[in-house]
Amino acid sequence: MFKVFIKVMLFSLAVTGAYTWYSNSIPQVTSKPPEDIGDLIKPETTSDDLVKFGKKIFYAKGQCTLCHSMGTKGDRAPDLANAGGMAAKRKAGMSAVDYLAQSLYDPNTYVVDGYTPTMPAVYKNPIALSDGEILAVVAFLQSLGGKVTVDGKTKFAVAETARAKVEKPADGPEGLMAKYQCNTCHDMKGTAKLVGPPLSDIGAKKDKAYIKEAIVEPAKVIAEGYPPVMPADYAQKVPAKEIEKMVDYLAGLKGGK
Ligand code: HEC
Ligand code: HEC
Incomplete structure (x- = not known):
């Protein structure tokens, strides 16, 4: 048993060694990381090149064939063999x-009959295609039974609106508090004394100027009974616009009064 183990070990060492030797012996060019197609997509990229890039992305990074079939009726997701032809007839007036583009950025606004809304927004994790890569995928899909109308310069309005939809909560003041972890030290809803004083009624006690100073220059005024541990670098880390939003929000917190 032990002998077999040793043999296997030696064998795999030999194989690894051979590979190392082999990959070191081939010229530099071939040991470059695989090309990132996203970097190749530029405003001057032609429609034909986009289709080629899009096809590669469709079958690899895009993971589209995990769910979609090509030329046979799909159980998990619609067959895309005629995606370009189909797309022209799906939605009246579109x-x-x-x-x-909408199918890729904002898939759940229109769900194909007979399927569940499980198509992922492919610009998000885990697939995380760039705008250029999505553009190429659209070109490839158009080429399947339709006419390719996009080139490297095309921009999709839905890219912005889809992002605005998901990014909104984090942009609001409560999202900002969470992002900068204010709520790990401050009770924002109740009156608990955490590391710092509760802020749920700060607007009833203090004005905007005080609140702003407390955030950007916390060492200047130390709230009585608390340690001076409020991070001092928000003024550098947090964009001024976001600080204003937080100040306005806090000034409005009056503990329900
Ligand atoms: C996890 C499974 C899954 C993956 C991965 C996936 N899709 Fe989908 N896709 C679906 C499902 C399910 C539908 C149908 C439901 C809907 O319309 O939202 C769909 C719908 C579509 C549609 C509309 C089809 C029609 O007939 O109207 C297109 C276009 C599409 N997907 C393209 C893609 C592309 C391109 C990729 C890869 C970048 C991809 N999908 C990755 C599941 C998936
Ligand atoms: C590591 C803990 C910690 C974090 C994180 C933190 N603070 Fe503080 N904060 C404190 C402490 C402790 C005090 C009281 C001492 C002082 O005044 O510096 C305080 C004081 C304040 C005050 C003044 C309160 C008063 O009653 O005078 C405000 C307003 C405030 N913080 C807002 C914020 C905001 C907004 C954030 C996030 C951007 C934040 N804090 C993040 C610990 C923290």
């Missing part, structure tokens, strides 16, 4: 290209 062009093929807009329909495809």
Whole structure:
């Protein structure tokens, strides 16, 4: 038994060694990391090149074939063999290209009959395609039974609106408090004394100027009975616009009064 183990070990060492030797012996060019297609997509990229790039992304990084079939009826997701032709007829009043872009950025606004809304927004994790990569995928889908109308310069309005939809909560003042972890030291809803004083009624006690100073120059005034541990670098780390938003929000917190 032990002998077999040793043999296996030696064998795998030999194999690893051979690979190392082999990859070191081939010229530099081939040991470059695999090319990132996203970097190749530029405003001057032609429609034909986009289609080629899009096809590669579709079958690899995009993971589209995990769910979609090509040329057979799909159980998990619609067959995309005629995606370009299909897209023109899906939604009345919507062009093929807009329909495809929407399918990728904001898939759940229109759900194909007979399927569940499990199509992921592919610009988000885990697939995380860049705008350029999505553009290429749209070109490839258009080429399947339709006409390719996009080139490297095309921009999709839905890219912005889809992002605005998901990014909104984090942009609001409560999202900012969470982002900068104010709520790990301050009770924002009740009156608990955590590391710092509760802020749920700060607006009833202090004005905007005081609140702002407490955030950007916390060492200047130390709230009585608390240690001076409020981080001093918010003024550097947090954009001025976000500080204003937090100040306005805090000034409005009056403990329900
Ligand atoms: C986890 C499974 C899954 C993955 C991965 C996935 N899709 Fe989908 N897709 C679906 C499902 C389910 C639908 C149908 C429901 C809907 O319309 O939202 C769909 C719908 C679509 C549609 C609309 C089809 C129609 O007939 O109207 C397009 C276009 C599409 N997907 C493209 C893609 C592309 C391109 C990728 C890869 C970048 C991809 N999908 C990755 C599940 C997936
Ligand atoms: C590591 C803990 C900690 C974090 C994180 C923190 N604070 Fe503080 N904060 C304190 C402490 C302790 C005090 C009281 C001492 C002082 O005044 O510096 C305080 C004081 C304050 C005050 C003044 C309160 C009063 O009654 O005078 C405000 C307003 C405030 N913090 C807002 C914030 C905001 C907004 C954030 C996030 C951007 C934040 N704090 C993040 C610990 C923290």
